[in-house]
Amino acid sequence: MNNVKINELRQWMAQHQLELAYISDPGHIAYFSGYESDPHERVLALFIPLEQDPFLFTPALEVEDAQNSSWAYDVRGYLDSENPWEIIGKELRARYGQPGNVGIEKNALTVDRFDAISDILTGTDSYTDLTSIIQRLQLIKTVEEKDKLIEAGKWADVAFEIGFKTVKEGVTEQAIIAEIEYQLKKQGVSQMSFDTLVLAGANAASPHGTPGSTKVSPNELVLFDLGVIWNGYCSDATRTVAYQKPTEFQEKIYNITLEAQLAAQEAVRPGVTAGELDQIARNVINSYGYGEYFNHRLGHG
Structure with missing residues (x-):
């Protein structure tokens, strides 16, 4: 469980007047909660309110695993025979009342599931995309x-x-x-x-x-x-x-690539952008006439 990042998300929510964050991407759920799962067609969700305790919503068959993870708060499960959205609606109203402004992940939430959450949050005034703030949180590692x-x-x-x-x-x-x-x-x-x-x-x-x-x-x-x-x-x-x-040609290409890499490494210092480093390496390869074959970016991963 990543309390540091949950608190940073809440600070952002307060600045943007959000009362609830609905995290739907399984990777982001794992990022905040510490519980990793591939739910397939089932609903897996993490709800983080501005002030109250968050809760994790999982298929019933995963509840025990979620409880045994680093997640320290409540886990609510549902059976395949139940409508998960009805249960989510009841849980949200019981725990948090009717949130006016809710954060969602536009790049992860399907239209079908957005319609489902909208149907149960009938009093919600607006939805705000969380994608950019989650990406920013992930850029700076603990x-x-x-x-x-x-x-x-x-x-x-x-x-x-x-x-x-x-x-x-x-x-x-x-x-x-x-x-x-x-x-x-x-x-x-x-x-x-x-x-x-x-x-x-x-x-x-x-x-x-x-x-x-x-x-x-x-x-x-x-x-x-x-x-x-x-x-x-x-x-x-x-x-x-x-x-x-x-071969001699393979050695030549290797040495050009190595020269470009070392030139970029030499330029690394606080304040230098990734784009500037990319251009330094690219200039070396261009100088040997192979620029058109450098169709990737500098670095990897």
Whole structure:
């Protein structure tokens, strides 16, 4: 449970005269409550009032798990045979009366569910989008969040080492992915940040390509793009390695990329924007005539 961020959200609510925040995105529910779940078609919701205690609304089959999480307040469950919106309406009225101004997540709330919440909050005067404030809250990490991100990053390093050792002539992209994820699961990692990418040879020129049956061959580059979720926080990193001896052209491109990276790193200091650093790296690559191939942004994750 993230009391620091709940309190910061409440400060913003007070400034914007909101009486209630309805959090519907499962990732954001986990961010504030500490309870992580994929509700599928069922309703999962977090209600944070300006002053009273918040409560978590989950399917009945998840109530015990939610109570055993770091969430310190009430958990209200519902059965599949019940109408969740009727129960939510009763709970909101009993706990908070009739809120006049309510915050919602426009980028996460479906039209169908917005209609459902509107039908039970008949006295609500207005709805305010919470998307931007939640994004701002997530930009500045607490010490605990930083520690979780560092651990997630360490697990990504473990994944890379497994992958690098698996690269051999004739091994397919999918086989390398399978070995990475199998070994991680044996060590306690339950979920990757996204579908792991391993792309060999010409496929590595497509950063978001689809891994398949392509086999690793000598003197080729192999691209890895992966991340690990650890305690709810994601790592996301990319590495490209050469199998056996790289060609002269591959070494040339590597050295240009390294020069661009180091130039940007040298310029890092308080007050410098991400856009300025991107331009520094981009200028290096442009100077060698490869600017049109730099179709990503500086940095990753």
